[in-house]
Amino acid sequence: MKEIVIIGAGNVATHLTLAFKNAGFIIKQVFSRNISNADCLATLVDAEPISDLKSIYKEAAFYVISVSDAAIKQVVEDMPQVQGIVVHTAGSVPLLVLEKFEKHGVLYPFQTFTKDRGVDFINVPVLVEGNRSDVRHALVDLASSISENVQKANSNKRATLHVAAVFSSNFVNHMFAISQDLMTKSSLDFNLLKPLIAETTQKALSMNPIDAQTGPARRKDFGIMQDHLEKLNETEIYKEIYGLISKSIVETYYPGSHFFS
């Protein structure tokens, strides 16, 4: 069975490594600058923990760099030349950063990973890019061993997907956080909102979000929006966010319409 070296021991690295192990690959080494982090993950998958890239195993089929975006460049500099395929796993880092290696690519698992929350990898979309068609082919095979949803995408498309993910996940979570803050300040239980949150998401998954829009901005109900802005008076940035997103909704459904402000 093919051998893989994992570079990194964070959330994404851990989920990926366990998925590869389950799919039958041999995890040869796990690298982390912090040897005890490397050790934790390596123990789980019978690999050798290393904290120096000079001692990297040279005969692996794949090298998976799964570190923070900012750390990728330094890892690439420190890594010796290898014959296997070297990939990173980042949404917004171009393929080009790996050009020092003859065979290189990207394997971008498209999900939000949190420590202590299991993720069923088989349903996680994985976007694949390679510098040559044989590399692309090998990476599609590799990704298909852990996910049922593998797609090819160049760096440009991958970056668009990352921006879209920021809106659909990071910004959505911040909307939840703002709601929770508003509720807490009024001694209201955040749990009250949970059935609404669950149903909103169910709708987005089963119909087009553009058709599922409801609320005062969708109805162009400026009276209610004005009341809401007054209620938000104490927190300037919440008021700004309420105004801007409401404006965007009004302009989406009533093009050319003037938004109060």
Place this chain on the structure above:
Amino acid sequence: MKEIVIIGAGNVATHLTLAFKNAGFIIKQVFSRNISNADCLATLVDAEPISDLKSIYKEAAFYVISVSDAAIKQVVEDMPQVQGIVVHTAGSVPLLVLEKFEKHGVLYPFQTFTKDRGVDFINVPVLVEGNRSDVRHALVDLASSISENVQKANSNKRATLHVAAVFSSNFVNHMFAISQDLMTKSSLDFNLLKPLIAETTQKALSMNPIDAQTGPARRKDFGIMQDHLEKLNETEIYKEIYGLISKSIVETYYPGSHFFS
């Protein structure tokens, strides 16, 4: 068993009426200005359809006004005096609008209702307000017959909840709509985002949103944020939304920090 008169035949009225009927109440009449709408709902629950408020039944225990916010005032004007408890079902309309009636209150079911999507009412939070303690008491009993999650809340708290709901539901849906637009313009399949959307919501429901935040703004990764803003260059309002929400996230997790713009 107690008798209820329903005023309105839209989404919320329909879901509420069916829930009351299931709980064993007698639905005496269903009013709608459009008699055929009244007829549809009345037939489902063995009630009399009416389209003139002058012919309203005077001996009911409850009168539930579930029409659009803007229409409530006119309904109140047109209704004759009654001895039963008169409630409306709106989030942002104060109790005071019903003061013409001796016993009045609010019964606000807190969910997003869409035609053709069933809702399990037992899990829908219902907020209750009444002008007197005996009225409040009777309304808590009424609401508890259809929901396991009944809470008292005055008009001020109910309005805060409504603002929070706009963030958690309406604005969240608009984030999904923006993602879909970005994906479509780059010929990417919106389905790619669905596992991420589902997991983001699962996290919000099982842990505090404030602790679940991820992404470039949470990491204060200005390089990626700058790249994303450039990718959004074609749509000014998306760029503004990206900048403002990122700023809000950075300020939440790094108070006093300066945000680029």
